[in-house]
Structure formats: C-alpha cells, structure tokens
Amino acid sequence: MRLLHTSDWHLGRSFHRENLLDAQAAFLDHLVDTIREHRIDVVVVAGDLYDRALPPVDAVRLFDRALGRIRATGARAVLISGNHDSMARMSFASGLIDASGVHLRSSLDGIDTPVVIDDEHGPVAFYCLPYLEPEIARHHWELPQRGHPAAIGYAMDLVRADLSRRPRTRSVVLSHAFVTGGEPSDSERDISVGGASHVPVSVYDGVDYVALGHLHGRQTITPSVRYSGSPLAYSFSEEHHTKGYWVVDLDGDGLAGTEFVQAPVPRPLARVRGRIEDLLTRPEWEAYTDHWLQVTLTDARRPAHPMDRLRERFPHTLVLEFAPEGGPPSTRPVTTPVADRSERQVVGDFIAWARGTPATSEEEALVNTAVEQVRLQERTR
Structure with missing residues (x-):
C-alpha cells in the first residue's frame, strides 16, 4: 500500500x-x-x-x-x-x-x-x-x-x-x-x-x-x-x-x-538585513527582487519613507523592522521643557528624538495641517 x-x-x-x-x-x-x-x-x-x-x-x-x-x-x-x-x-x-x-x-x-x-x-x-x-x-x-x-x-x-x-x-x-x-x-x-x-x-x-x-x-x-x-x-x-x-x-x-x-513554491521568501542605501544599490541584492521579504534596516538613523523606497526595488517587501547598528540612538526620556513651546514644536521635538533627525518640510506641513484640524474641531464643539 x-x-x-x-x-x-x-x-x-x-x-x-x-x-x-x-x-x-x-x-x-x-x-x-x-x-x-x-x-x-x-x-x-x-x-x-x-x-x-x-x-x-x-x-x-x-x-x-x-x-x-x-x-x-x-x-x-x-x-x-x-x-x-x-x-x-x-x-x-x-x-x-x-x-x-x-x-x-x-x-x-x-x-x-x-x-x-x-x-x-x-x-x-x-x-x-x-x-x-x-x-x-x-x-x-x-x-x-x-x-x-x-x-x-x-x-x-x-x-x-x-x-x-x-x-x-x-x-x-x-x-x-x-x-x-x-x-x-x-x-x-x-x-x-x-x-x-x-x-x-x-x-x-x-x-x-x-x-x-x-x-x-x-x-x-x-x-x-x-x-x-x-x-x-x-x-x-x-x-x-x-x-x-x-x-x-x-x-x-x-x-x-x-x-x-x-511542492511548488508560489514565491520564495527571505529575511534580509542591512543599511537602506546598500540594499537599494548593491548588486548582490538583485536576486531578491522577486521574493517576499522581511527587511531589517540597520541604519543608525531611521530613513525617511523606507517602505516606499524599498518597494521600488523589492516590490514584494512585506515586513519592515529597525535594528540600528550599535543599538538605538537613545533610550533617555525627553527632558525638553514644553510649557513655552507650541504644539508644532513639541511634535517636532518628538520626531527628532525618535528618529535622530529633524522633521522634513513635508512632515512639518503634515503636522501643521493636523494641528489646524484639531483646533478647528475644538472651535466648532
């Protein structure tokens, strides 16, 4: 049998x-x-x-x-x-x-x-x-x-x-x-x-x-x-x-x-790790363009728009993680006084603390829009 x-x-x-x-x-x-x-x-x-x-x-x-x-x-x-x-x-x-x-x-x-x-x-x-x-x-x-x-x-x-x-x-x-x-x-x-x-x-x-x-x-x-x-x-x-x-x-x-x-493999999968510029430019990563990917970025500072950029070369990227080389930039609490700072400035301070770089002009515009929307809702209550 x-x-x-x-x-x-x-x-x-x-x-x-x-x-x-x-x-x-x-x-x-x-x-x-x-x-x-x-x-x-x-x-x-x-x-x-x-x-x-x-x-x-x-x-x-x-x-x-x-x-x-x-x-x-x-x-x-x-x-x-x-x-x-x-x-x-x-x-x-x-x-x-x-x-x-x-x-x-x-x-x-x-x-x-x-x-x-x-x-x-x-x-x-x-x-x-x-x-x-x-x-x-x-x-x-x-x-x-x-x-x-x-x-x-x-x-x-x-x-x-x-x-x-x-x-x-x-x-x-x-x-x-x-x-x-x-x-x-x-x-x-x-x-x-x-x-x-x-x-x-x-x-x-x-x-x-x-x-x-x-x-x-x-x-x-x-x-x-x-x-x-x-x-x-x-x-x-x-x-x-x-x-x-x-x-x-x-x-x-x-x-x-x-x-x-x-059994047949519908799409190969892999876990890759490295700095975003290396992953986007170095030829050895070309073999993974058709894979489902879990990507771990090791950049010391979190890159802007990482998933969008990765998917230009690796369209089947599904999971994105961050593990900066040498560990996270800082785990200290934010100690900057906020009493005399505007909402926009407080949010900007947080972005700079969390990512290690200041907010971009595009991000500042999004923060401004969000703050104005909140204020408008508060005035119409």
Whole structure:
C-alpha cells in the first residue's frame, strides 16, 4: 500500500495580508498530480485543514473540490482535525461521507475504532487522533493527569489495545501534536495551554507508521514517526524549509520505505538585513527582487519613507523592522521643557528624538495641517 502523508494545509490563511488562496489551489493541483504519478492508494492528512474554526467560504469550496479530486484519482482519504479546526464542525456527517471513501475524524469518540483498508497483503488499520485539547480529553476520559502526554498516552493505549485484537494487521496513526525533538516555526499556534505541550516519541510505540501534523517543517523524528510539514510557508522563519509531502510504502511486514516529494513554491521568501542605501544599490541584492521579504534596516538613523523606497526595488517587501547598528540612538526620556513651546514644536521635538533627525518640510506641513484640524474641531464643539 502506498500512502501520501500531508498536513497543515491552513486553507484560508494569508501571509502578511497577502492572499494565499491561489497558492493553496496550486499546491492542491500538484498534490492531485502527485497522487496520480505515484499511484497513491491512501492520502492521510494530519490536521489543520483550515486556518481557523470558522473558515471563509472560498476556503471551504477549495477543500470540497480537493476531496472530490482526490477521490477521482481512485485514492482513499483519511483526515483528522487540528488545533486550528473546529472539532464539532469537522465531525459533521463524517459517518455519511465514509461511504464515499473519505474518512474524516474529529472526535474523541471512536479513537480505538480504525478506518480499515485492505491491500494484497491484508488489512491496514488507520487510527485517527485529532488534536486532543488536554482539558477536554481529561474530562472526557476522566484522566487523573493534565497535559498532552496524558491525553495522547491514553489515546495510544486505546489504539494498542484494539490493535492487539487484530492479528496480522499493519497500523498507521494520524496525530496532531508537538512531539519532543521537533523544531517549531513562528507560524504554529501555541498549544501549551492546559498542561505540558511536548509529547515523547515513545508514546507512539507499537505501530508501523505515525503521520504527524502541527509543526510546519518536514522532520523525521524516527524512521517511522515523521512530520510532513505544511505545503506552503506561513512565516518568515520557514524561509529555509523544503515544502512537500511524504510518500510512504507499506509492504506485508510494515514500513518499507519513504520518499519526499517537493511542492511548488508560489514565491520564495527571505529575511534580509542591512543599511537602506546598500540594499537599494548593491548588486548582490538583485536576486531578491522577486521574493517576499522581511527587511531589517540597520541604519543608525531611521530613513525617511523606507517602505516606499524599498518597494521600488523589492516590490514584494512585506515586513519592515529597525535594528540600528550599535543599538538605538537613545533610550533617555525627553527632558525638553514644553510649557513655552507650541504644539508644532513639541511634535517636532518628538520626531527628532525618535528618529535622530529633524522633521522634513513635508512632515512639518503634515503636522501643521493636523494641528489646524484639531483646533478647528475644538472651535466648532
């Protein structure tokens, strides 16, 4: 049996206000092509199908089309909800759509009831562990301990107990969790509320393959316990990630091999750092003109109109930060007396203090206009 392991689609998510729906549609096109090219039997999606509990309509439509296209290839699909998904919404009508070959699991009930799919070697049991909110799991199962290790540990005990009653059955677990040893990025939502967030990899002992979701980087925790990562980058901390999905082969004895298939990159991203004149003029930065950029300016004094100037050369600059060489010019409070100074002068003093240079004539004109507007409003009250 050949599996495709993917996760963390986050349909409906944007990237620093850039709409990613077209990029998400493109990766799903590639996913379907990969299913056909590699003759995938079962697609497993390990959570965070959407980016939020109430996704936008366009994201729901894209997800609906994706499921239909996956089934049109002849592959089955097994999916779980993640911490960004709504368990209640995702579990709606799941029993009915099972008949279509799409198996969506988003409930604490039935974790020890696998989706069983047969191949020429016999049955493969797919156990679905959606994101287990620790406090919900603790009350549901009346657990004596708090935290993710307790919740997932109990769920895996249920899995192993059921598997022990299924001789000569290979096993795959889908789980949305933070496994110890995994490397996070800036785009995952914190799941530490409700107890310890990290889960030891030993909790998954006794199964042939564990398809993990939650962390956005491709990672091999053990040969049989892996993160596929998100198919798109959702933060600048993922600039060096290789995005895609695992193709996993099971033979009659269990895990037989894995291969990583890269997904398309809609636009490369990078973090660059330097003085604004260097970034705008030096030829080595030309390679970044088509990238989504996070720019950190190191000028001793904050330049005027930095974003406008940067976007003339780098039109896809999304984030601008300042880290002056040698540290900020001064963190001392403003001590200039203001009693005998006009509003315009006070604002000008603040600009000079904050930026290290006086206000420009254009800025002075804006300050004058603002002060006059305030005075006019005060006179008309």
